[in-house]
Amino acid sequence: MVRFDSNILLKQEHNQKNQSDFNALFTIQYLHEAEAKVILVSDWKTNTSELHLEQVADFLSGIFQIQVVPLQGISCNKLSKVKDLQKENIYLIESLYNIKDEVANCLEFSRVLSTGVDIFVNDSFSSSHKVLASTVGVTRFCYACLAGFHFEVKLRLVKNLAETNKKPYVAIIGGGNLAEKAASFRFLASRCHGFVFVGMMSFQIMHASRVQVPIDFVDHKALPEALDIVRLARDNNVKILYPKDFWCRNKYNRKQLHVFPSHEILDGWVPIDLGPITLDEIGSLLSDCKKITWIGPVKFADGSEETNGGSKLAKILDQLSKGNCETTVVGTTACNLVTQETSSLSSINMVENASAVWEFLKGRKLPGVMAVDRAYPFEIKWNNVYSDPTQSLVVDIGSGNGLFLFEMARKRKDLNFLGLEMNEKVHTRS
Incomplete structure (x- = not known):
């Protein structure tokens, strides 16, 4: 599921020179090309005839050059079945703009919204200061919660102000x-x-x-x-x-x-x-x-x-x-x-x-950022980690207690080594 920024993707004119537009598009295109089943959700205003679900789906289909299929039911807390969705398409849930449970970050609504979703991608930095079901609540029901390319770039720019x-x-x-x-x-x-x-x-x-x-x-x-x-x-x-x-x-x-x-x-x-x-x-x-x-x-x-x-x-x-x-x-x-x-x-x-x-x-923590924090790629100062960060990097995924990695590092001084281990007990013990 991708929470996108409707103010960016629903612009009538998309200037390719605008990096914000490009990153917002790239997040969704990247996931689709990686053969993920992609479901889009946002909160565009529905007070004009041009912004009904079907019209928005058609508009996005033209932008992505991929069929975007509308999904009904979320306003009634009963989303259409998502298990049988085809990877060839991208799916769009109806606007959350007038749904009170979205603004209230309702737990049950968040559960329904995240039905069938394994990975949540927040790409709407403009909503990061709000506590919403579509940006915070859904993270309780997803295996991984990540930042999209647009979100990541904007967060980096804001942090740079400091x-x-x-x-x-x-x-x-x-x-x-x-x-x-x-x-x-x-x-x-x-x-x-x-x-x-x-x-x-x-x-x-x-x-x-x-x-x-x-x-x-x-x-x-x-x-x-x-x-x-x-x-x-x-x-x-x-x-x-x-x-x-x-x-x-x-x-x-x-x-x-x-x-x-x-x-x-x-x-x-x-x-x-x-x-x-x-x-x-x-x-x-x-x-x-x-x-x-x-x-x-x-x-x-x-x-x-x-x-x-x-x-x-x-x-x-x-x-x-x-x-x-x-x-x-x-x-x-x-x-x-x-x-x-x-x-x-x-x-x-x-x-x-x-x-x-x-x-x-103001020094406040942004809820939308904190919600993806556990899976967000932290910035690492590689110059402090490796004496020569320009050397080739060897990554050991599932490094366990690290004994194999340490032995390799002793033998190959011309390489940098990085171990990744998700078992916290093994990591703490080593």
Whole structure:
């Protein structure tokens, strides 16, 4: 069973340059070519006629060039028999979007969902921060629970946000709801050298920094968290950059636009986008960076095509990523802008779902990751294991107490040896 990300596989247009699309497709194609009986499950919305089970099965058949057969019954906790499924086909279970037992991680529903399944493959990283029957519950009934290629790549990118091997490291932070995300800044402040605020959250930071801003954009309930972030940045020598000017729209004449300094916005004008001075300052700060993470949209009241700061920021990152700057973009809006504005997607890392990343930055363990942890391929630093990791590797599957392997290693210094043994008692005793 493969839990796939419907937001990726059900796109109307699949750009082969998009590595996320490729990895999501490759997981399923790989399993099918390995002659596994493959059952797909996801939670696409069913409020439009184009997304009924049969239409989705036909759509996926066209993508995979393999017949995808719909399976009915899961909404009634009675799935069609799966023992007689043919390997030549791929099978699709109806959408879990409106099923309460899915969100409740119901044990009985999980058992029915995993009927006949030996191996569970989670390839929906966008759901990894949720506890669902299709991502967590089913793992109790499967022999092995693994990460798909798409899931594995996204998890690696998210973990890489914690690495500080490249400096200076700057986080560009957009969006709003500062109070909900405040816990993430302690994590970021311990790793980054600068914060660049580009969304609604910037008004809270400016207010905490005693910069006069329109009172309508200040969330007074978030003031304690904003003050803590400013204090935390100061204590960790993290530079804070907030907008110095804004494009604003006249409340009474929507066609009228004007640029105001952030501390001199006149009554009757509403900030809608980053101003030119701010974008120049951001470009200057980022020019020397070796690592940049952009999370959250550049979004204020209502944007304008004439003042599209998000697109301009995407172009800045595109140029930097072509050099020696590791760039990661998080969130659907930011990823879409980068896709539209960049010449080569291969130079920028993208994680479409921001919610899972914010949960990771808060220091929380992602349930979807923990559910496959026992079978997940842990990262091993081979340079610490072998004196010369470039030598040919000999793998002994079922190495027992390892006596044979040790004797071989003594005789052949020109080879590296790896023993695999699933019997924990033998492993502990040896």
